[in-house]
Structure formats: structure tokens, C-alpha cells
Amino acid sequence: MTYMVSTGGNMGMDFKRLKYFLAVAEELHFGRAANRLDIAQPPLSRQIAALEAELEVQLFDRSRSQIRLTQAGEVLQDHARQLLERLDAAYRETKMVGSGASGRLRIAFVGSASHGVLPTLIKSYRSFYPEVELQLSAMNNAELQTALISREIDIAVARPVLDDEEFRREPLCTEPLILALPDNSELGTQLEIRFADLADQTFVLYPRKPRPSYADKVLDICAREGFKPKAVDLAQDFQSAISLVSVGVGIAVVPQSVSRTQRPGVIFRPYKGYNPGTGLTVHARLDNRAPQVMHFLEVTRKFARKQ
Amino acid sequence: MTYMVSTGGNMGMDFKRLKYFLAVAEELHFGRAANRLDIAQPPLSRQIAALEAELEVQLFDRSRSQIRLTQAGEVLQDHARQLLERLDAAYRETKMVGSGASGRLRIAFVGSASHGVLPTLIKSYRSFYPEVELQLSAMNNAELQTALISREIDIAVARPVLDDEEFRREPLCTEPLILALPDNSELGTQLEIRFADLADQTFVLYPRKPRPSYADKVLDICAREGFKPKAVDLAQDFQSAISLVSVGVGIAVVPQSVSRTQRPGVIFRPYKGYNPGTGLTVHARLDNRAPQVMHFLEVTRKFARKQ
DNA sequence: CCCGTTGATACCATATAGGTCATAACGGAG
DNA sequence: CTCCGTTATGACCTATATGGTATCAACGGG
Numbered sequence: 069m070t071y072m073v074s075t076g077g078n079m080g081m082d083f084k085r086l087k088y089f090l091a092v093a094e095e096l097h098f099g100r101a102a103n104r105l106d107i108a109q110p111p112l113s114r115q116i117a118a119l120e121a122e123l124e125v126q127l128f129d130r131s132r133s134q135i136r137l138t139q140a141g142e143v144l145q146d147h148a149r150q151l152l153e154r155l156d157a158a159y160r161e162t163k164m165v166g167s168g169a170s171g172r173l174r175i176a177f178v179g180s181a182s183h184g185v186l187p188t189l190i191k192s193y194r195s196f197y198p199e200v201e202l203q204l205s206a207m208n209n210a211e212l213q214t215a216l217i218s219r220e221i222d223i224a225v226a227r228p229v230l231d232d233e234e235f236r237r238e239p240l241c242t243e244p245l246i247l248a249l250p251d252n253s254e255l256g257t258q259l260e261i262r263f264a265d266l267a268d269q270t271f272v273l274y275p276r277k278p279r280p281s282y283a284d285k286v287l288d289i290c291a292r293e294g295f296k297p298k299a300v301d302l303a304q305d306f307q308s309a310i311s312l313v314s315v316g317v318g319i320a321v322v323p324q325s326v327s328r329t330q331r332p333g334v335i336f337r338p339y340k341g342y343n344p345g346t347g348l349t350v351h352a353r354l355d356n357r358a359p360q361v362m363h364f365l366e367v368t369r370k371f372a373r374k375q
Numbered sequence: 376m377t378y379m380v381s382t383g384g385n386m387g388m389d390f391k392r393l394k395y396f397l398a399v400a401e402e403l404h405f406g407r408a409a410n411r412l413d414i415a416q417p418p419l420s421r422q423i424a425a426l427e428a429e430l431e432v433q434l435f436d437r438s439r440s441q442i443r444l445t446q447a448g449e450v451l452q453d454h455a456r457q458l459l460e461r462l463d464a465a466y467r468e469t470k471m472v473g474s475g476a477s478g479r480l481r482i483a484f485v486g487s488a489s490h491g492v493l494p495t496l497i498k499s500y501r502s503f504y505p506e507v508e509l510q511l512s513a514m515n516n517a518e519l520q521t522a523l524i525s526r527e528i529d530i531a532v533a534r535p536v537l538d539d540e541e542f543r544r545e546p547l548c549t550e551p552l553i554l555a556l557p558d559n560s561e562l563g564t565q566l567e568i569r570f571a572d573l574a575d576q577t578f579v580l581y582p583r584k585p586r587p588s589y590a591d592k593v594l595d596i597c598a599r600e601g602f603k604p605k606a607v608d609l610a611q612d613f614q615s616a617i618s619l620v621s622v623g624v625g626i627a628v629v630p631q632s633v634s635r636t637q638r639p640g641v642i643f644r645p646y647k648g649y650n651p652g653t654g655l656t657v658h659a660r661l662d663n664r665a666p667q668v669m670h671f672l673e674v675t676r677k678f679a680r681k682q
Numbered sequence: 683c684c685c686g687t688t689g690a691t692a693c694c695a696t697a698t699a700g701g702t703c704a705t706a707a708c709g710g711a712g
Numbered sequence: 713c714t715c716c717g718t719t720a721t722g723a724c725c726t727a728t729a730t731g732g733t734a735t736c737a738a739c740g741g742g
Contacts, residue, residue: 097718098719110719110720110721113719113720113721117720117721130719130720132718132719133718135718135719
């Protein structure tokens, strides 16, 4: 399983030696090569001799006035060039990824964020860091939390927030709640809708499982407005809720941004009454200080201020 | 023209550092990695820290109980593996070529050698050094000499020898001269042919230009046998001479090995009389100590002794 | 809450690389 | 044949790098 480095003595052949060798191979003159390398000639001769001893191979044909590469020298020259080029590539690429200018960022978000400010935020991040490969996926809050903890994702955009001390948080936006009504509802004809008047309506609700759930929030509004609603808790998410509304099952309470996607048979209306609103929060693991993550949070912060 | 090595400070990233880094990246544990590398843990920590400083990049996420590669670390790990593998390949390949077990050997020979012992010699060399790529070509003595001097070839097989102090020599074989006769010649019916009886024959001769030439040798035999021959000096080489013999132009004096290739219209016969013989000699530049060359000469020496 | 483990730090010893100077060996040009 | 240029080599010094030992600090598990 573990990769065994060839533990041969070939460690004497380090990059410096190869660089020296290349210089001599190209100049075919120890003096000039040493000059180019900004070292004196004797140390250079010593290093080349050490390399030859290390390889037990003659790399140059030395006749006093003219040196020439041997076959082995030519072979090594090819390899040395490639090695140094690749070293440089490794150096640059690692720096790029390490600085956050390149690499990968895995972002997951609640489905209801896909039509609000999140796309704009992501676009903004991409404009700053176009070389970072974004891996986007949608999941619910519970999945976001476990995925973030298990490091399957780097960034979680949750609604409204994940309750975990291990996470760094950055608020992205807040928005009021509005009503989604079937377009044949007589409520749609009213100039304004008071929430307290909805006591006899059927409410499309949501899963209750991860408490506190969004369903709890809706029930809380009803309670504050003085009634307990007739509820159908069938919708897994806002889009399914809208679908149910469109076929006349009932009305739904949704974040304002959901209304950006119009759906035949559904109209959206603000309401008068208690409106706790909702919002999106960007999360990352506290211990994930990857520059891509820090940059994304930074962009989020600036972005949220501008809203 | 000269290849400029990226003179960046990335020389601090030498093979040793990469090896250390790989060990930590694979063990994900400084202590075990240090153990595997047979060094103490503190120096290893320092080397990794130096590498990170050099790259200005964090390579590991250190939480006390578990370290993890960062994205940049993963990128560097990939590159480091490849670099170390390629270094090892360069090391081994250079050694192979340097030891003479691999590489290239450029051999040129006089055309008349292509049907005698030379093929056997080459076969013998190949059996010892099958990985050496042989580049064979045919040329006359003069071309052999200039090609060897200009290093276009490594080995020259000449007939009988090249007169140059700069060459190392190894005799390959000697052989008597024989006569090539048209098959309708009445000489072919004789039990034995005395050279002195050939005074009235027409001799196919050869170019005289690089003195002493093979033509001179034939004329010398004639002189010693007491006559000056009627000569047609048209043949560039033995094969052309044989062709001329086959169409009845005259008779030719050729090395015995030429008779190995039978030609319709031509018969070969030994003769009585002065026979200086001829031979092949293997040459190489004195200053060419390439192991492939030394090995070839060695094989030649053993081969010639066995004959 | 304490202990053990683990990486980091401090300090010392040594090895290695490079500088400098001098010189020998060798080849080529005049 | 001698002089010049080039490389190899040795002696000696210095600075930097590298490794070892001892110790510390932080974090997690029992």
C-alpha cells in the first residue's frame, strides 16, 4: 500500500547536481558553465566528478581543449532537462493550488438556494478565481451537515443555518416569507392578505424530522397569529410544495426567492402579520483553512455587505 | 540556443525534500515517516516546514492527532511520485548506457566484409550486448577513415587496414587471394593454376586513387611473378569485378571470402605463386573509450583468437 | 482532569558545498 | 618545442545545511 521510494543511493543525484550537469552539457566548457552558475570552476569539476562517481559512468569525454558528451551523458541530458522542467511545473502548480488561485472547491447547497442570490455569489467567486474547479451539488440541511463534517464537501449553503460549533459561518442573505396560492384562489383577488385570516386554509407543510425544522417555523407563525392550521405534510422541499399548491391542494409559506421561478397555476403574495423571514448561511469547517475556502468566505462577506 | 534552467529559488526543493515529503504524505504521521527514513522526527518536521516555506504553501493540515494532505499537498504528492520515478529511470538508463549494456554502436565496413566473418562477429557481439542498437553501413576505406575521424561512426572494419596513428586497431582475420574466372575459361579445367602462367590474361582491376590501393597489390603479385598484366581498371569493388568476370571481360584477383557468394558464369580457383593475402581490421578512434566500443574490440580480440 | 502522544522549538555537532589559491597534466597553436 | 588555455586536483577555510538530543506545548482519550 505504501509507496516505497527507491531507497538506492541515487539521492546524491539531486537537482543541484543535475542543474550543474546541464550547464556543462550545454556549454561544453567547465569555465563558462561555472560562470553561468555563479560558482567557481573547481567546485563545479568536483560536483560533476561526484555525479560521475555516483553513477559509475563517464558523462563527458575530456580532451583538454574540447569536451564532449558521451552517449550516457546524452541520455542523462535528456532526462535532466525533463526532470527540471517537471520540477518547475510541480513547483508552479503546487503554488497555484496552495494560493487558492487554482484547485477544487466542493459546494453543496439547499435546493431552494439555486434560484436566489447563490448563483450570483458563485458567479462572483468564479470571476475572481476562474481556475478553481467548482463541484456543485444540492442537498438538504441534514445532508449538508454530515457531508461537511465528513469533509465530502468544503462549503455548505444552508437555510437558514446549521447548528454546529465546528463550523465557520457567513450569512449570505435574509428574505421575508410569502404565500404561494393556487391561481384560482379567491385570496389572490384581495388587495392585502392578513395571515390571521388564513385559519381555515389547508397548509402544505414539510418534514418535521430534523428539529427545529422549517415546518416548525410555519407552525410557529400560525400559533402567533392565533390558530392551528389544517396541514398536509407531504412536501419534501419548496418546489414540491409549489407543485402541490398548483394543483389546488392548499397554500404554502415559502421564502420570497422561491417566487423567482413562476409556475403555471401558482401566484405569490406577501402577507401582513408576523414574518420571521428566513435566509441562507454559508458554512465551512473551522479547521478547513484551505485558501479556496477562505477566499469563498471572503467573497461571501463582501457580497453580503453589498446586498 | 542554450537551454536556460529556470533559475528560480526552487532549488531548495531537492530530491531529498521530495522524498521526505512523500514519506510523510504516505504515512500521514511524522514519527513513522521519520522512522521509515531513518532520521529523527525533529529534522523531518523542519524539512517539511522548509519545503512549505519555500513554496509558500501549506502542504498538510495539522491537527494534533491526525494530519491530512491539503489540496496543494495532493498535487505535490502526484508530482513528487512521478519525479522520483523518473529520476530513478534516468539513473538506471544512464548507468545502462554508461556500462555499455545499452546504447548505440555505429559500425561501418568495406562491402567485401559483408559475406565473411564480420556477420559472425557482429552476431557474437549482439549475443553479449543485445540491448545495444547497431547502426551498420558499408563504405570504402577512404570513407571509413574520414567517417571515423569525424566521429560519424564508432567502428570501421577496413580491408586490410587503415593507416592512421589516431586509431586503435584489432585484426579480425586474414585470408588468401584467389582467382575469379569466367566459367567458360579453359583455366577452369586445369588441375592447378600457376600465377606466372596468367601473363596473357586480361585482369579486372580497381581504382588506384588512395595509395596503396588494392590494385597495387595485384600489380605487385604480377610483377613478382614476372609480368605486367593487361588490365582493365573499371571495377569499383569486388562485386562489380565479379560481374565483369561473369560476362567474360577478364579474370580478377579477389579475397577468398568473396567466393562465398556464388555467381552464375563465375568460378573461383586458388593459384600457385606469390600470395600476400589480405585481411580485415577493426578500427576505432583512440580517444573513443565508450564502453560499447571497448566491448566490441574485446569481442573482436576473442573472436580473432578462436579463428 | 491527567497522561500520553505528537508535532514544534532550541541548541549543539557535524557534514557538505563552495571559495580561494596553487599546481599538475594535457592538447593545440604558433 | 614552447606557450597558452583548459581541466583536474589538492589544501585549507568558511558558511550553510542537516541531523541528533532534549524539551516543550497542545490536544485527545481514558
